[in-house]
Amino acid sequence: MLVLGIESSAHTLGVGIVKDGRILANERSMYPIKTQGILPSSVAEFHAKMVNKVIKSALAKAGVSIKEIEGIGYTKGPGIGTCLQIGMLAAKTIVPVNHAVAHIEIAKYFGKLKDPIALYVSGGNSQILKLDKSSMHYHVLGETLDVGVGNMLDSFARSAKLNPAWGSTVEKVAQGGRYIPLPYTVKGMDFTFTGLLTYAKKQIGKASLQDLCFSLQETAYAMLCEAAERALLLTNSKELCVCGGVAQSTRLKEMLEKMARLHKAKFGYAPNEFNADNGAMIAYVAEKALKNGYVESLQSCSINKIDRIETAEVFL
Ligand code: FE2
Numbered sequence: 001m002l003v004l005g006i007e008s009s010a011h012t013l014g015v016g017i018v019k020d021g022r023i024l025a026n027e028r029s030m031y032p033i034k035t036q037g038i039l040p041s042s043v044a045e046f047h048a049k050m051v052n053k054v055i056k057s058a059l060a061k062a063g064v065s066i067k068e069i070e071g072i073g074y075t076k077g078p079g080i081g082t083c084l085q086i087g088m089l090a091a092k093t094i095v096p097v098n099h100a101v102a103h104i105e106i107a108k109y110f111g112k113l114k115d116p117i118a119l120y121v122s123g124g125n126s127q128i129l130k131l132d133k134s135s136m137h138y139h140v141l142g143e144t145l146d147v148g149v150g151n152m153l154d155s156f157a158r159s160a161k162l163n164p165a166w167g168s169t170v171e172k173v174a175q176g177g178r179y180i181p182l183p184y185t186v187k188g189m190d191f192t193f194t195g196l197l198t199y200a201k202k203q204i205g206k207a208s209l210q211d212l213c214f215s216l217q218e219t220a221y222a223m224l225c226e227a228a229e230r231a232l233l234l235t236n237s238k239e240l241c242v243c244g245g246v247a248q249s250t251r252l253k254e255m256l257e258k259m260a261r262l263h264k265a266k267f268g269y270a271p272n273e274f275n276a277d278n279g280a281m282i283a284y285v286a287e288k289a290l291k292n293g294y295v296e297s298l299q300s301c302s303i304n305k306i307d308r309i310e311t312a313e314v315f316l
Contacts, residue, residue: 003017003069003290006055012276015057016283026058033166073096075097077304078124079305097286102284116268123150145192150244150245155201156197171217173209174251183196190227248276
């Protein structure tokens with residue numbers, strides 16, 4: 001089956017094409033972010049201008065014509081409403097795909113994992129998830145009680161005037177830094193980041209920026225590792241994956257790999273191209289749904305800015 005997927009939940013517009021579980025194309029255009037955050041209406045306008053071009057380039061890369069496409073997946077949510085609408089309107093035979101499910105499924109595919117504990121970490125989300133195979137829905141075992149780890153790092157980057165103001169710049173500046181103790185909050189398998197962020201922001205100008213970036217990253221990732229470790233042990237799981245935009249961090253993967261090895265669990269993840277928002281993951285999940293006989297009429301399609309993962313039915 002030949003399926004095209006459109007991802008447009010935030011600043012990345014991605015179009016991917018999948019044929020029988022094989023990724024043929026993964027094209028994207030990204031709204032430029034410098035030192036500011038993103039304005040939803042401007043991003044939607046940018047995506048609307050780019051969408052046809054990105055679809056054409058994905059079709060060319062895959063060497064197929066639009067007429068051969070048998071189904072189109074789009075991100076239903078969660079995400080920015082104005083941006084999600086562009087993806088839905090660009091699709092025609094439609095499969096609504098939950099963004100978080102897509103991040104996990106593509107990580108399982110590349111990591112060759114069957115039934116992992118998933119640490120899903122991005123700008124707006126940070127959750128520890130496990131698929132319940134009897135109901136085919138994900139259970140949220142733990143999550144951030146305030147902001148996502150990515151948004152926390154981006155917010156710090158903006159306050160520290162890093163350019164571009166996002167987490168990967170924090171990771172670069174952190175190289176060779178020394179550890180300064182910062183607030184650390186894990187509650188069972190839940191965690192919070194705002195206390196850490198507020199404290200770290202107050203240290204800007206007082207402590208070295210390199211030490212601050214290093215310590216902020218180490219503290220936040222250690223919190224994620226502790227919660228993921230608890231989930232792994234409590235569920236007796238032998239597989240762990242990390243996915244989502246923040247899974248591009250080398251340091252986070254290093255820490256999780258070490259923890260998984262300690263418990264003889266297999267650790268897997270997707271290449272960075274597929275941890276960033278991308279259309280291939282949407283196409284991949286849409287194809288599975290279509291093969292399971294899922295059909296949705298154009299009239300009943302919708303977007304959902306919140307679209308919690310536990311409400312999404314999963315097809316394997
Ligand atoms: Fe994402």
